[in-house]
Amino acid sequence: MLLDIIKNNIRYGLLPIFRSSKNGIRTSPNISQYYSNLKSRYGNNIDTCNIAQLLAPSIIDLSKTFYCHLGVNVPDHAMTFRSLCNLLQDSVTPFVVSVHAKECNEMLISYLKSFFTLVCQATLTIRIIDLLQKCTQVSPKRKENLAKNDLPVVVIFKDFEAFNSQVLQDFILICSRYTQELPFVFIFGIATSPSAIQHRLPHSVSSLLCIEVFHSLSCTQHLASVFDKLILNSQFPFKLSSRVIQVLVGIFLYHDFSVQNFVKGLQFSMLEHFNSQPLSVLCCQKHEALLSAKILSKQNVERIRHLPSFMRYVETQEPQEQVRLLTNDEHVKEVCQKLLKNLHTYHKNYYPILQCLHSLTSSLPKFPLGKHIRELHVSCIEKNLWETEEYDSALQLLRILAKDELVAALRSCAEILKSANTKRMQNVLQQLEDFLGRLEALQGKSDSVSKMEYQRTDLFQLQKTLLEKESRRTKRMNPFEVLRSQVIDFIDSLVREYLTPAEFQPLNEVCYYSSSGVLRQRLNVTPRTSIQAALTHPFYYLKNESLKTNTGTISSAAPDLCIVYKLHLECGRLINLYDWLEAYVTVMSAAEDQDTNSEECGKFDSLKHARFIQAVSEMEFLGFVKSTKQKTDHVARLTWGGC
């Protein structure tokens, strides 16, 4: 199903947003592949194919209506509807129009009119009604055409909640009069819940509709699939550090629930990475990376030497080797190739093991390692997982797993490992299957043991066996328990070997984008904080040396607005304009001559007055003060704190 949608999307050449951003980056084949995956992933999250199938046989007595319940991730809807619209146009009917509340809340009918003129290619008439009549009565050719194909007119209401309900009701009433001649299909995009229909439309109108409801994937599921395809994938060389992932996921969960914005954030971090990190030339597929490592420029070799991870690597080497690494460029290039190879193998082994661990722990009570694989991934690349308490408790829970559960979990792990095609993973798979075989063999054995026990009924023997059991409980575990602890130890060793944090890998800076601060600043903007920062520290934006001041002092060199702002911070709720002006003039004249004792001080000319008035009106424009009716010569302060 998803594959079909993806294919369709590619064929129809959807998603121009991605296309436009593609121009910005150099287009090495892997990057464009990455983009194509970004694109294809962005399938419609509702079952467009289903809708298309339903629309195809359109025996419409009442106007057929489809509700697409989409969730609140508003930015994603446009994408979904665009692909839905194209799909319908290609497969069902050419008469598809999609309307947006913003465009036509008042003028729905005139909007549709222009659409119908386009579709019907009839001469311009006064109203949609006339056009419909024209379609059906006046032009017999058209009528034949319509009757033959029986093509419905599809009207997509992208944001149902935002429509004026009166306009919508009228529109449905009018359309219902013409359904005999021209079948209509409405598609309503609903973000909240299907009951919104009852809030918007009275029964007299909704009874004209024949309704089907479709639900989209929930946005967290959607995010999980994006994660699987784009981040938890060794195919793509570009990686995100744990902090960056946390920022992106945080924006998603806390703010907008928009997968589109998430993908944009991902694109942005990619742009940032390739822009800010010169060594990102090595961030590409393995063979290309090795090729470009051979021809590294001298400057880049020097950059590699300064990478923290590389320095750490150098420290672990023999002294002789250290000297070679720091002096011989060619040697660095060779080592670099080796390290890049290691990095690629690390990734190839990392993801299968991560998935295995997730499938083992995701069924545990209380989810000690997180419910979603992204949480596990974040904690793995952040720190040594095996040093955390959560990991210990997860292992403890795994150690008391029942046999059938353990076998099932191991089977799913084996399934995951089968798709991994490195030598080491095949090795791991072999061992795992070995364990599975032993567990199954154990099952047969324990059955035979229990059968034998039923035959012994002798009292002496019973006492003996009971005593044996007693001793076994304290000292020895039964074979299953022994095997189980072996399995868990094996898994533990796997985790320690393969799930090492990415930061410890030499040259990880090449692939990992880690400046989460920049990302947060760019994607989660705080306009008010920036305004306040600009007003208190003008140097931060203007970069003029004379503006550099200590905190707490008011420099007269600063723009008037900054001075006025700083002065107003010292006032209470109501600010006397005259006092404010005097303070301003004092600051200004302090700059002109240092002689504060002279008579001139405190006096002001009309120029200063005008500058002050302008600054105050700018403050008002920015929303810091407003005029008040309580006292005529005062203004009210509107903000508190933030000093």
Place this chain on the structure above:
Amino acid sequence: MALIKCPGYPEDTLRSLAERLPCRETQLATLLALMGQPDQYSYPSVFIYGHRATGKSHVVLSIMKDLELPHASVDCVECVSSGLLFHQVLSAFFGPDAAALLPRCPSLSDFVRLYKQMSSNSPATQTRYIILDRAERMRDMDFSLLPALLRLQELVNDNVTVILLSEIVWEKFRPNTGCFEPLLFHFPDYSKAELVQILSWDHHPSYTPELYASYINILLGVFFSVCRDLRELRHLAVLNFSKFCEPLEKGEAKESDIHKLWKNIEPHLQRAMQTVYLREVSSVQWEQQFFFSPLPVVLSAHAHIELPYYSKFLLIAAYLASFNPARTDRRFFLKSHGKIRKTNFLKKHEKTSNHLLGPKPFPLDRLMAIFYSVVDSRVAPTASIFSQISSLVTLQLLSQVGHDDQLDSPKYKCSVSLDFILAISRCVCVCVRLYRYQYYKFLNDTQPYI
């Protein structure tokens, strides 16, 4: 069935007409009597009213179509301006060329002048009828339009009758200045027996009409007390008929085992009662719902809404701001609020339940202040927090008071219910109850020493 006789109209057409309009024979006869013979002048205006789905438009339009009388049928919903109405009437009577002669924004006198001019060219040999469906919309149009249309016969000096169809009574139409009183004519609701007769018309071809009639009887036995709308009943009948026939198809019962069939369908109908009028599901989904879950799935409004984390808090804050008096904010949201004396705490006019009074508007600042105190972690005032407010407005969970273009201190109202808020606060682990003024008042009223 009494044979309807009316001179001037072909008898067999009248008979087929009467057959096609079951349970409306008396109305048909009266209408025909009112209309008189085709060439006679009829009453200038007739006002027909009755509930929805009582066959008003159907009867009138069937008469017009079957007897091939000259008529113009206009739905007033379509007429955004009166010009559109004139246009439709003229083009129905005199062809589109006549309608094209109307000036760009035609007034009533333009219409009358043009009508007169046209009718002098082609005088009426039969009574012309103008049928205005959903006439209640006419009240929103030009105030002189309705009185003029009511005596159009005099104005244009032609054999024309205006028939107004509406769901509401004439008293709601009558203009202040008075007007020509139309002939009032009521279409009564169908009785239960009549509903059975009409519903039995669309019986399934593969089953006998008797079986369908008994099914309709069962259906009406359940639904008649809550729903008399013919349209809705038809919808329900179609929806549940396949369920009714299930035992027949499986071979578990015969058509004569009415009791057995009744036992089978009765619980389903009872369940269907919960969603009558709602039209939330189609027939396919309705069946699936029965198939998968033994208990009726209540298509609750609130279960489905997913909101981002901070949006939930914003909504909770908006609710509290809407229903708590601003005076008590200090009491609920400040950590060291000091003691508030009970006598001062409750003011007299606040004793009435806030929920009876509805949500009160609150400024944005107050919303943000409450939001910051409800969210336990530090939240930066980012742009996306503010954009969430506007997206809540778009989803109509909040509503903006006043104009959209008021940039300076916009005010909002919370438009969701307490249940909804409680459901949300359960998700984010906030005890809304602690902050609710209403709750404290309740405690205060019942337990004075708490």
